[in-house]
Amino acid sequence: DTGVSQNPRHKITKRGQNVTFRCDPISEHNRLYWYRQTLGQGPEFLTYFQNEAQLEKSRLLSDRFSAERPKGSFSTLEIQRTEQGDSAMYLCASSLAAGGSYEQYFGPGTRLTVT
Amino acid sequence: GESVGLHLPTLSVQEGDNSIINCAYSNSASDYFIWYKQESGKGPQFIIDIRSNMDKRQGQRVTVLLNKTVKHLSLQIAATQPGDSAVYFCAEIRGAQKLVFGQGTRLTINP
Numbered sequence: 001d002t003g004v005s006q007n008p009r010h011k012i013t014k015r016g017q018n019v020t021f022r023c024d025p026i027s028e029h030n031r032l033y034w035y036r037q038t039l040g041q042g043p044e045f046l047t048y049f050q051n052e053a054q055l056e057k058s059r060l061l062s063d064r065f066s067a068e069r070p071k072g073s074f075s076t077l078e079i080q081r082t083e084q085g086d087s088a089m090y091l092c093a094s095s096l097a098a099g100g101s102y103e104q105y106f107g108p109g110t111r112l113t114v115t
Numbered sequence: 116g117e118s119v120g121l122h123l124p125t126l127s128v129q130e131g132d133n134s135i136i137n138c139a140y141s142n143s144a145s146d147y148f149i150w151y152k153q154e155s156g157k158g159p160q161f162i163i164d165i166r167s168n169m170d171k172r173q174g175q176r177v178t179v180l181l182n183k184t185v186k187h188l189s190l191q192i193a194a195t196q197p198g199d200s201a202v203y204f205c206a207e208i209r210g211a212q213k214l215v216f217g218q219g220t221r222l223t224i225n226p
Binding site for chain 1: 122147149151156157158159160162164204206207210212213214215217218219
């Protein structure tokens with residue numbers, strides 16, 4: 001399978017703990033995005049990278065959230081001191097910024113439950 | 116703020132009938148829209164896109180119509196099949212980077 005992969009698929013954590021999610025994009029894609037989706041809602045943009053540079057961050061991304069893409073390939077999203085309101089599906093997407101196409105390919109997501 | 120939204124949260128159709136899912140947007144400068152399908156437990160899957168210089172685009176069993184005058188787009192699915200059951204989102208590209216999604220319409224296919 002050469003699509004976007006995310007790990008873990010599910011994470012249950014206690015409030016106050018730190019969690020880290022990983023995203024492996026499609027190999028030739030230079031852009032990588034993180035979105036958050038709560039039940040019954042559409043995904044909301046969090047941040048995106050072009051290669052290793054983080055070019056935009058949403059106001060939704062509080063100081064407790066940090067994302068990295070150190071070598072321009074996989075990315076990690078860390079949430080520190082988790083709160084119950086962080087419970088959501090965290091989606092990663094990737095795209096190839098070329099030829100005027102903006103199609104983003106999504107991974108299966110990591111479902112976070114904070115108890 | 117400006118948003119992308121959908122008219123109905125749920126839609127039920129008979130298998131074999133055509134489905135029409137509607138979406139309204141508020142930003143008249145929007146120039147690129149995408150329809151995504153999301154099945155339970157999966158990430159959104161690209162269906163079809165359309166640019167603002169077009170008013171219609173067709174794919175396999177799907178057609179997207181864009182009416183810039185009333186800032187409305189629709190997704191038509193022909194001969195709906197059980198596998199079409201999912202939540203459908205319209206999304207707008209902003210700044211050539213991020214997607215702004217509407218709330219979604221849950222499509223249910225009745226046998």
